[in-house]
Each structure stands twice: as C-alpha cells, then as structure tokens.
Amino acid sequence: MKRILVTALAASTALAAPALADDAALREQAKEMFEAIPLQAPMLEDNVISRDRVDLGKALFFDPRMSRSGLFSCQSCHNVGIGGVDGLETSIGHGWQKGPRNAPTMLNAVFNVAQFWDGRAPDLEAQAKGPVQAGVEMNNTPENLVATLKSMPAYVASFQTSFPGEDDPVTFDNFAKAIEAFEATLITPNSPFDKFLMGQDAALSDQQKRGLALFMDEGCAACHQGINVGGQDYYPFGVVEKPGADVLPEGDHGRFAVTETADDQYVFRAGPLRNIALTAPYFHSGTVWELRDAVAIMATSQLGSELNDAQIDDITAFLEALTGEQPQVVHPILPARTKDTPKPYTMVTEQ
C-alpha cells in the first residue's frame, strides 16, 4: 500500500512537473506586479478602525436619512450585494437626475491611491463627503446632516463611544471618518487569483493562467497593477487610439478638472479590476456592458494591439478570477427619528 502510494505520488509529480515550473515562473512574474488582498482591513493614516467606529460607519453607510430626500444612502449606489456598485450606466440621484460618471465600487477601495475616477479625493474620508453634498446625488448639506444626526440620541451616543474624549464628536468630519472605517473593512480576499499568488497552482484554470500571462506581457499590467490590479495611478484614456464619444464622452475631461494641467486631458485613474466581473457596466461612462468588450476596447485604445478572439477570451477569464469573497454585512438597525429630526425634502431642485 505504502509503495503504491509513493509510486502514485511520483507519477503525479512527474506529470505535474512542467506545469509546476511554468506556474512557479508565472507566479514569480505576477508577484512583481500584484499583491494579494489581505484577510483583515489595513491600518489607516489618521483614523482608527475600532469596532465602535466601524459599527457607526455601517449605520451611516446604510442610512437613507443622510440624503436630503430620505431616499438615498451610500448603499444605494455602492451596493454590498452587487460588488459595491449599482449596475447603472451612471447613478440616479435626487430628483431622478443622472450623475456624470459610473459609480465605482467601495470594495477594496481603501487600497486605491486616491478616490473617484479622477482621484480628486485623497482617501475614503474625503470621498465620503462628496456624494452627500452633490446636488445630483444625495443633495444634503453638512449642516442638515449634522442636525439629523444630533436629533437622534442613539447616534449621538454612538459618536461619543466612537470618538472618545471629543467634546463635540457629532461632526461632518467624524461622519466621514466613521464611514471610512467601515469601508476599510469591505475587502474581498481569497479570489482565485489571490490563492494562486499565495501558492495554489490549481486556483486558476489553464485559460486564466494564459490570460494572466497575456495581461502582463501585452502591457495591461503597466497601468493595472498593484493590490487592486489598477487604482494606483493616472493614465490617458486613448493612449494609442481615442475611443468614440459613446465610450469617452467629450465633455468629461477627467483629471484635467482636478489639476487643470493640459497633460491631464482625458486622464483617469486606471480602473481597479478587483471583482470586475460583478461591476458592469464599465468605464467612467458606464456605456460598455460586457467585460469582454471592455477588454477589446482597452487593447485597441491603450495598447494599440488587436488581440485575437482567443486572447480576449483568455484575459476575460483571468479577470473573472479577480472575484473575491464578498463581505457579509448584517444590515444595521438604525436609530428612530425624533421630533427634532429634519423632515425629508423630496421636491426636485431647480437645475
């Protein structure tokens, strides 16, 4: 029995040997460009991920009363059940207005170099202050939001325990800090790609391995690298060939609006590709619904290489291996409104 087992193992090793060597080389190459998602939320600069703060941030993230209408919460556009997005081309906000860009996921967003498609927010705390105030999104003001929070004793108590020692902890800054702490926990480890990076050869199919090799060798990884396979730096959309206005609307100049530098015309943060199979439609315009089509457009516009169908299939298969374990979030029970809570304002704002 023992001898048979040894023989079987030897045979298996012999058969697997070439594949293992390839896998090892592929893994080494990949580890120079990518990093696995950790199992635990990372430490933050200038914020503390305490249990109290995360719980408060979760309540705020899910509370539609943070919007002026009472209809929208962060969760409306960044749905924890749909890969952190809303599945729309661009989001619908206050008064049924459409937002200018596709809602990016907050999953693993803590690992991005900066937030928003143009990187105008340095971190998730700064990001959290944007949509609540945007007229086409939640249409609230910091004053009305803080008044809403202060009207509910359970929120006040939660801010007190989350920000101990502060005289007046219920502030717009702390609102954003709590949301950042919660969002930092929304990470998706253990994707097939992560398992491969950590040494499990069989975590990727042969097609996905070919796709990974192509992704690195054809140049995709020049922009889409790092822990989020993107989200680390800024690049012009249309390096080689500018896509049509259907995909790249001419009115959206990207990072130019942030830096006002001519070089930043049509420059965007490289999309982070973690869980990309869950977050259609694609690009900042949200006009491309199939991942395979997005890969083909990228190849043409950014690399100038016409990939053949099989290569596009292989890269698409690799991207599907970037889907990790989605966060299990118990829906928070929110504090009850009081007589002092500002009433929702559902009238449509003049545009």
Add this chain to the structure above:
Amino acid sequence: MKRILVTALAASTALAAPALADDAALREQAKEMFEAIPLQAPMLEDNVISRDRVDLGKALFFDPRMSRSGLFSCQSCHNVGIGGVDGLETSIGHGWQKGPRNAPTMLNAVFNVAQFWDGRAPDLEAQAKGPVQAGVEMNNTPENLVATLKSMPAYVASFQTSFPGEDDPVTFDNFAKAIEAFEATLITPNSPFDKFLMGQDAALSDQQKRGLALFMDEGCAACHQGINVGGQDYYPFGVVEKPGADVLPEGDHGRFAVTETADDQYVFRAGPLRNIALTAPYFHSGTVWELRDAVAIMATSQLGSELNDAQIDDITAFLEALTGEQPQVVHPILPARTKDTPKPYTMVTEQ
C-alpha cells in the same frame, strides 16, 4: 445573612403585592384582546417556509434589478433598518413619482388579515406582485422580471432548489411566494408589551400600564386588537369626526376602490401598531409626524373623546412598548448579471 435576605424578600413582596394584583388583572384583560408575537415565523397557507425559499426571497427582496430602473428594491420602501418603512410621507418611485399612500411595514405583516391600507391583497404573496408592477413604484412587468431572473444562472438554480419538482420554477408566482416566505420571517418578538403579556410585570413602566388600560378602556382596542394591535379589520377614518383634508385627502376613498360599496367610503384597515414608534410619519397620508399627535387625532376622529394631555402621554408611552426585537438580516450577495440580463430603463415614464 439568610434571615436578612428573607426579610428583604418579604418586604419586597409586601410592597409589590397591590401592584401585582393590578398587573394580573390588566394582563388578563389584555390577553382577551391581544396576543404576543411568536418567536418563530408562523406556518403559511399554500407556501412553505424552507431555508432555501427564505434565502431566495431575501435576495429578491434586496435586489434593485427587480425594478425596471435598477434603482428600487422592496427594501427601498420597506427598510429592515427603519422598522420596515422608508420614513417618507409617501414613497418616491420610478421617475421621482410620489406614491399615493404611506408605505406600510412588512414587519409582522404576515399576521395582518390582508395587505395594503385597503386590504386589496389577501396575503403577502399577492402583495409582492403589486409594487413591482406599479408605474409609480418599481415600474416593471412580470415578463421583464422573469427574463431578468432567468438570465442569471444562480437565480435559476435557487428557484430550482426552492421549488423542487417544478418543471419551470422561475415564475412570477414563485417570485412572490419566495418573497412571502422571507417576509414571514420578519417578525419582532419580545417587545416590552409581549414580555408583559407573558408574565413579566416589570416589562412595562407604570405609565405604559396606565396607557394600556386607557387603550383598552377608551376604545382604541376595539379596532386595534389582535396580535398586531391592529391590521385585523376595516373601519372608517372619521367615525365620529372626519379629520381635515391634510390628514385625510378627499381623493383617496380607501377600501371603496376595492369593494365599490358605499359603506366603504374612507374605510381603511386599522393600522397595525407593532413597532409604531419606529415608523413615522403616520396614517395612510403620512402627514402626521409625531406619534403623540396621531394618538390625539385618533381620539378625536374615532372615539369622540378629548383625551387630556396626561392620557395622551400615557397611551403614547404604551405604544412605544410595542417595539420588538428587530430582525437581524445579513445582506444577500446577489447573482452577477449576464449578457442576457435586460438593461435598466431609467427614462421617466409618460404620465
């Protein structure tokens, strides 16, 4: 030590004795009119609450792709974190249209005699088919909804396991059945009132006990009785004195639209009062924001009795004792869309 303890107990018993006698009488009276919320979901006629079916129903309940726009799910108006409501006067739906009536809670709704303010749906299965099709709400069609479900293999598999033995389980009927199964689990046991009914004298404060006595003796419980303290039968709004058009809009004839019987003019299902402290604003018009004000209006319009301030306070305090343990719901991870999934339609419908 032992003797001191016995003495203390005797003293305590002596002090509590009159209160206990009152409590027992109050409890006996209450048990003739009310029933405690059970710890477990009840059995349903013509539906099976299996784990598979509940999980499927939960996914459907939280999935905004069940609406034509991709923006609204059941959860949008029946938020598990806000007592099962949206906290708006009347809900906002497709194209920012306002619904005609205040969104009722789905918590404990399985115990109502029928669903909707006018009872036009006999059960939660029938109810679930309404809002998804209503033009001012989710604005979907059964055909588009079923096409959406059939486009996602994970949903198809879930319907197969939830409705075993059916040739074509992905149907609009089964969609509604699964949601009913999930909603039947959304019950809120162990409110202070339930604990009192089950024998815990101290579960209600003295003020709440006075309020309970008033609630029964003044006649509130004539309409608001049973397990849901309401929701069991239909009554005219304004038995004694018709409220103003601000509270009772003249255009909404209530159950008359269902039965077309003159007697049903301005007749509504008595509001179920479980968790009522969480579900402002009040009445089918959603125009009254304070529970205390709602109590006062009811006294005038339904009972013809001008309760004094202390009595109104007492009844309000009793109603606050109807808040039970809110359901802990893990947000579902929804199936990813495929190339066959109908795209969201966000254009505003012509009215």
